[in-house]
Amino acid sequence: MTQRIPSKELIHRAGSERALLSICLNKPEELIVASSNGLLPDMFAVDGHKYIYMAMNYLYSKGEQLDPISILNVYTDDRAKQAIEELGGVDYIEALKTTPVANNTKLFVEHIIQASARREVYETALKVADEAIKAKDKDLSEYLMGVESKFRDITLEYQVSQEVVPIGEGVAERLKQRLLNPQEVIGLKTGWRKFDKLTQGLKAGELTIVGARSKTGKSVTLLNWSRKISVEDKVPALYxxxxxxxxxxQDRLLAMLSRVPEVEIKNGMFGRDTINGKARDxxxxxxxxxxxLKEAPFYHVYLPHFTPEKIVALARKYQVEYGIxxxxxxxxxLPSSGGYVGEKEYQALGYLTSTLKDIAGTLQIPVVSAVQLNRGAVKAEEIDESMIAGSDRILQLANRVCFLRWKTEEERALSAGNQRFKIAFQRGGASNLDEIDIDFKTEILLQEEVS
Structure with a gap:
């Protein structure tokens, strides 16, 4: 088999490395500029240059002179000394110092970092190619997720900015834009006016959880919000x-939009005159x-055998292809596939919640989900976090946790609607707020906020 040429020989900016070292030898304060722009020793392609750069930083931090002898004497490690000697040792460092170079520190740093990133992409591609041959028995979603993750890690490493900026930078312009374009709600509107005002809508990077007992309508809540956001407001969404x-x-959405009872949509009685209206209407x-529905950018997938990896893969695919x-x-x-063997339930639920939160942050979109409350919430007028399975982790990760419940007979007599919705916990906003009255028209699956 042909031996592969090392990536550092194929991809490098050795000239920019030499130029940067020359600048720093003459102007040691430029080491700070290089470092603040993200340059790390391991980004150098030439090992000798890496060790010279590290020695210069060490000497500068000690307030000592950056002369060739001092640079060599920093190291007791033979490998480092040998790498510098292979370049020419003291004479090479002297030549660097006397070489005239334009003071373009940032430009040379950019060259070195860009070459380092390309080397990582190249090396990762080789590993992925090797794995493609060996991974014949691996689950497809898991395999593709692993490939994507490898390249995503490179992107995050090189693109996440760590630049320190003055705290007041950009504030005046941002305030001006907000003044010129005021919005009562800055996130996606769910159609529940009071909820939207209290939360400022569903915002990018946030995870909102709706907790309720079985058959209360938590899934209907998610679908009602999706209807407003995607079908009516045309925001691309993945469900x-x-x-x-x-x-x-589809039948549920048709019932909500048309206000024709779901049962008539399913059995075809919408084509007959009934107590619910004339067939023609x-x-x-x-x-x-x-x-x-046909015109809506609303994408639905039935995924009973889900895994966190499949959820991430779908979310990324639909954001890239459709801009969700x-x-x-x-x-x-817990998934029916039993993919959490050996884990406690709260650990598995916490990991799944963490995945959803990561998607919200990575893709910078709002994520909404629901969780079933335990038996302690049955007929309870006051629901708290102890009624959520895996509650500690869910509360820690979610930006907002809400509860939905049926009203008692007494509550129905005192106020409109048949359900109550409460924002129990909210990061960056008021929590434990008064409950919102909701009218759930079960025959058409429509939930509306009532005053």
Whole structure:
């Protein structure tokens, strides 16, 4: 087999490395400029240059002179000394110091960092190619996720800015833009006016969790919000569903949009005159609802055998291909595939929640999900975090945790609506707020905020 040429011989900016060292030997303070622009010793392609750079930084930190003898004497390690000697030792460092070079520290640093990034991409590509041959028995989603992760790590390493800026930089311009374009709600609007005002909408990077008992309507809440955001406001959204087929959710959305009962949509009775209206009117409303759904940038996938890796892969795919501005995951639970053997339930749920939070941050989109409350929430008028499985981790990661419950008979008599929705915990906003009255029209799956 042909021996591979080392990446440092194929990809380098040795000339820029020499130029940078020359500048720093004559102007030691430029070492600070190089460092503050993200240059690390391991980014040098020439080992001798790396060790000279490290020695110069060490001497400068001690307030000592950067002369050739002192640079060599920094090292007791034979490998470092040999790497410098192979370049010419003291004579080479003297030549660097006397070589006239334009003071373009930032430019040379950019050259060195860019070459280092290209080497990492090259080396990673070789590893991926080798793995492609060997990974014949690996799960496809897991394999592709691993490949993507390797290259994403390089992107994050080289693109995440660590530049220190004055705290007041850009503030005046940002305030001016906000003054010229005021918005009552800065995030995506759910259609629940009070909720949107209290939360400022669903914002990029945030994870919102809705907790409720079974058959209370937590999935309906997620779908109602999605309808408003994606079908009505045309924001591209991906809905990952662990329980309901696409056809079932289509019928639910048609009922919400047309206000024709879901049961009539399913059994075809919308084509007959019934107590719910004239056939002609119902058909017309359903045709309009169908048109809205067809034109909506709303993507649904039924994924009962989910894994965190599959969720991440789908989210990234649909953001790249369709620019999704919202991810809905319905809902946080242990997968039926049994992929968490050996883990405690709260650990598995915490890991899944962490995945959703990471997606929100990495893709800079709002993520919404739901969680089922335990039996302690049955008929409870006051719901708290102890009723959530894996509550500690979920509370730690989520930007917002909300609870949905049915009203008691007494509460229904005193105020409008049949449900109550509460923002229990909220990062960057008020928490434990008064409950919001919700009217859940079960026959058309529509939840509306009522005053």
């Amino acid at each position: 990952i569903d662990t329980e309901m087929f696409t056809e079932e959710q 119902k058909i017309a409303r359903l045709q309009e609802a169908s048109r809205m 501005g919202l991810l809905v995951f319905d809902y946080i639970k």
